[in-house]
Amino acid sequence: MAVHEKITIAKAINASLRTSMEADPKVVVMGEDVGKLGGVFRVTDGLQKDFGEDRVIDTPLAESGIIGTAIGLALRGYRPVAEIQFDGFVFPAYDQIVTQLAKMHARALGKVKVPVVIRIPYGGGIGAVEHHSESPEALFAHVAGLKVVTPSNSSDAYWMLQQAIAGDDPVIYFEPKRRYHDRSRLDTESIPDPLHKARVAQAGNDLTLAAYGPMVKVCLDAAKVAAEEGKSVEVVDLRSISPIDFDTVQTSVEKTGRLVVVHEAPAFLGSGAEIAARITERCFYHLEAPVLRVGGFHAPYPPSRLEDEYLPGLDRVLDAVDRALAY
């Protein structure tokens, strides 16, 4: 693969899995339809052909079984990368993830490691049926023992997955499914940022927008529009939801004095609520306005004909920017 080539996030993840599997024979990919079909989004396309059925495993349709057996494989010394086909299907595995995977290292007093990576396509915007458009990241970030990350572009998708696989902790790797086919530059040669470091995606002075995954693009677009109106907006791509790089957000807010957190997940008790609380604690005397949140509503994810109203779009983000700047 050429350096600096513009490729899709889906292809970047595929390349990342390939690189990880080549580097470490203990890396195995498992999930529903990941083998012959290459996954319903073709993210694992061609891997089974090249690495064999022993390392790219089509599993029975049982999510708890996928994660439970992934834990067993990890205890045997493997590094399983398990795919959950869609966000809304992770819940049968939630018990294994929360009661077993997250706690096993601690309850073994550090004597076992369970380096399981769980890839979950998440978020809406693809016109899907029920249970295919959700953003459950806070439900995982709330659980000690798990790490939660989500890339917003191809380079991050490529590097963050490899870092997650190479690490010794369980990582939930949320893939912004509506961005799967967005192309961006993939840099395979520069040294990547640490996995849990946030990145300033766009510098600005008047207000900070903090977002991750699919919402980073919306925020970058909002910053562009705001700039045309003479407002200088900084965009922070959080990249990691557990842990959250509060230092980077703090530095930004100390400069801008205003913060709006944006995510698709419901605003209530979402990661934005945590960021608002922490940044208020850390930057109380720098804040010119309360930290605002833009997120989904406290309602089930709506039928797809309504999802554009439900999902925070350009206008709702700009509305929050205006409200914050009005203080």
Place this chain on the structure above:
Amino acid sequence: MTVEGTAQRKATRAGSKRTAAKKASPAKKATSAKAGRPDEAEQDQLVQLLTPEGKRVEHPDYSIDLSPDELRGLYRDMVLTRRFDAEATTLQRQGELGLWASLLGQEAAQIGSGRALRDDDYVFPTYREHGVAWCRGVDPTNLLGMFRGVNHGGWDPNSNNFHLYTIVIGSQTLHATGYAMGVQKDGADSAVIAYFGDGASSQGDVAESFTFSAVYNAPVVFFCQNNQWAISEPTERQTRVPLYQRARGYGFPGVRVDGNDVLACLAVTRAALERARTGQGPMLVEAFTYRMGAHTTSDDPTKYRADEETLAWEAKDPILRLRTYLESEGLVDDAYLAAIDQESDALGKRVRDVVRAMPDPDPMAIFENVYADGHALVDEERAQFAAYQASFADAEAVAEGN
């Protein structure tokens, strides 16, 4: 379950189904759930090599030939395990442990299956496998940390190939299956054994582990100790078919063994492990046994089961029947039995001493091993908590008059 009850059901089964159905009065139909009881109605399917009276019998499919030393070893294992278990129950009553889950009555199932294992095999236990832990060489006192509340599991799973106790019912059957898939990928001939109970058989994870192990032909043995009770719920609240028959639907064999017969448990588990080792896939062993005590020290079985039932099972005691056999064969004498009793007392004393001396962990242990590679929030909270604790140093110094 009374002996009369068994006889009655056997008599019914002897008649043709059609006749039995015709004869059934409405009143009898109302209690038909009982006819479906998956226990002694299938008594003839029970693999047994040592009767409750201590008589050696043969089985067409499973045989065993043990040396006198091996036989005495099984007896010693069971006696010491029972003693350890009784000691732990007492320690709970004395307030030294917060809880204890007794294995009383299940010694044969655990020692028999535990002694069938090779060192390189791997065990995934529930929270009651004290006898299996004993067979694996896990120091019994290590099992008590979690029940005292000083840790969640105080042993290194990889030193004895004995995973931590798992409290969420049935979860470990999937871990065992995944581990077995790994063994298979490694091309090793080790086997994996997953312990669970009749209550856990209702869990989806157990069903999923049967599916996964079957489709991948994973080298795992599912060892179900059907001790008849899931806290207060009898086995008929979990199943309408004998549990061992569940295996058939998944495409692997299941067998019911007398769980109070240590020889049969050993023979059947050995055979099941051998199948796994030789690439023949999983097998389900249902050890038909009885939980003689309460579910845990917090439970009160007098609320839900009859004394007669417990008494009937007492007559099938696993230790007593082996002792009767050993005595009848002249394999033990009074001196040997006295030596075991002495060893038993010494174990009891050691357990008491170790538990009473077990210190509370340092509060900072809360933050240890949450992550293998660290986590910024844990680091931050650890530092804050340490500073908070240090803020009391002056107050303590004043209180001590320094």
